[in-house]
Amino acid sequence: MDIEFIDLKECILADNEGDAQEVRDLLKEKKVVLWNIMSSPGSGKTTFIIDVIRRFASKPMVNGKCLRFGVIEADIESTVDAEKMHALGVPTIQLRTGGGCHLDAAMVMEALKKMPLDELDVLIVENVGNLVCPAEFDIGATLATMLLSIPEGDDKCIKYPLMFTVTKAVIVTKMDVKDFFDFNLETLEKNTRRLNNDLRIFPVSVKTGDGMETVMEWLNNQITSNL
């Protein structure tokens, strides 16, 4: 018996574009960069975000000031990540999706209403851990990146292609355990080229710090050129 194929219609997606434009307009006026970070569960989003905020805190800009961060934490039920961000001293809004598998622009707008936007330069959104649904919803972000951890494997762009087409960079996390897994960075690069020729790939280990300087430089350029 050969493999047979049945094509199924897509999930119905809410029309989200108008809300995303409102988010964009508001943040342009307030000069705030909205940075959407997506990945599977357990790829290391929270750990990466904390490290990036700490690194920017010791990196003054040309005017001698540091970038001011805020965080929107999307979580289905728990508050564990929001508590970690709050402990860092950055303004944090927890969006509890109550089972929902992604954020949409209207949810983000609700969070913006409670954020001190005049006191921020960058607002990070840690999206729901999910490689599928968040890729389908434009939340009005200025910058979208994804994380892919070494244990997940180098074939994820074949199986979950949309995420790799809507993001500007893949941060490949957990590089410190690369020797224990069958992950080939060249395979990832080759496969992503077909989907998104401009996609940047940054291998990092937050644990050892390897690669973080390179990704920080890129992030700094992305953020300052959009302020």
Place this chain on the structure above:
Amino acid sequence: MDIEFIDLKECILADNEGDAQEVRDLLKEKKVVLWNIMSSPGSGKTTFIIDVIRRFASKPMVNGKCLRFGVIEADIESTVDAEKMHALGVPTIQLRTGGGCHLDAAMVMEALKKMPLDELDVLIVENVGNLVCPAEFDIGATLATMLLSIPEGDDKCIKYPLMFTVTKAVIVTKMDVKDFFDFNLETLEKNTRRLNNDLRIFPVSVKTGDGMETVMEWLNNQITSNL
């Protein structure tokens, strides 16, 4: 500023229950166990399924015959997993969800129509790699299990609780790399107890074979008691 909370309404879920009952009725008549396997992307579903099918192939039942398997592969775009199953010589149907984040019972029914049900004892469904949406859709399965890999972390049941309540067992995969990650099996056990007191936890490494005999014994009981 304190953490603020905004509760958001759930994704709209299609009423799927009638279809799930039809799947159940058909498979009861055909004496086929439908086994739904769910996890995040990259937890090792395909590798685990291949190992289990191979182990059952060398494990004759009391009547001297081996269990006969079929596989339904859910994938958003690619056919890589279905090709691996097909190479194993088991009847395989690929359900391409075209962006969809989960399977529902109606999709499974379409696959059943093309499966040689009279020649099968167990039909494995490898669901879309997603710890959120597949948990919400009853596909009419006799047995639902999930995989959680060591690199994902022991806090996933706090952040994605529904998956841990709708499954009978968590197969904790990639135990061979446990020393390189901060994963505590007792923490997982303690946290899952609150959600689902009957949930079984099976730590395994498909690579080394550790733990596979124990999970095979449990699976054999689950399958044969439902045939």
